[in-house]
Amino acid sequence: MARGKPDPAALEARVGHSFRDKDLLHWALTHVSASSHRPDSYERLEFLGDRVLGLAVAHMIYESFPGDSEGELSRRLAALVRKETCAEVAEHWGVGPHIRLGEGEAQAGGRKKRAILGDICEAIIGAVFLDGGAEAAERVVREAFGPKMMEAGRNLRDAKTALQEWAQARRLAPPRYRLVSRSGPDHAPAFELAVEIEGFAAAMGAGSSKRAAEQAAAAAFIAREGVEA
Structure with a gap:
């Protein structure tokens, strides 16, 4: 491996999933600006990952807060699946150096943009779901979002x-x-x-x-x- 080149295995370790299909991870890290065809970017995986994330987080908070009303659970869900929280998770995973961007987007600081980081987080979750199934995806979500669920003072309302x-x-x-x-x-x-x-x-x-x-x-x-x- 060339010196300074991001190590996909290290990213997999931080995410908590070793991909059998490495192309899925590659796809999840590809911004539309680096893709010759829009379907080859992470957007489809982001669509899937958004739904997988919502279900996994809903299951997690349902188990963790048995005394909460439906409204309280909904507020917890909204606070955890919002793009800002997803961007925090992506930063914790250290995805920035791994993101594939077009030259213009890279020069514009795309690796640090919260919107892109949030999208990448969801795309990786979608990729894990396709590669390892629902249990693998939920395991990744619980590991990444569980500590945030318990953070003292985390605002439950946007x-x-x-x-x-x-x-x-x-x-x-x-x-x-x-x-x-x-x-x-x-x-x-x-x-x-x-x-x-x-x-x-x-x-x-x-x-x-x-x-x-x-x-x-x-x-x-x-x-x-x-x-x-």
Whole structure:
């Protein structure tokens, strides 16, 4: 192996799964910018991994919190499967050096982008499911997401939910999200949105998807106004 070249076996060890089909891991690490055909990128595996992750986490929290109501379980699920948490897991796995990116995306810092890291996490989980089955995938999810489930103080509500509940408690109209701008190429868009609540100045947020930008805007409003999330 050439000096400095990322070791796939080391990544497999950190993920907790040794792939029989090494192409699946390669596929899971391939961004659309490095693929000549969109189906050859990680997007299909990400689609599958998102569903596998949701089921595995739902099973884990169902067992771990027998006294929780359906609503409490739903909030725990949302907090654990959100892209931000998936990006944290991908960083813990150390996937950055292994991601295959086009030259432009690599120069733009794609290996550190939270959206890409979150996608890669889900794609790897999808690849594990195809390579080793549901039990292998759930084992990987429990190992990676279990400690986060028990982290003291982990917010069970996302920023949008917290802001909406804050507004409702004060009998204000629900927050409104307005698209301010969209830029960047199709494979790496950037969105800027504003969240507006009557009687307050708008707060801005940016992200690689409208959903991420909305969350960022809500978080900015919460931080500025001292909303207890």
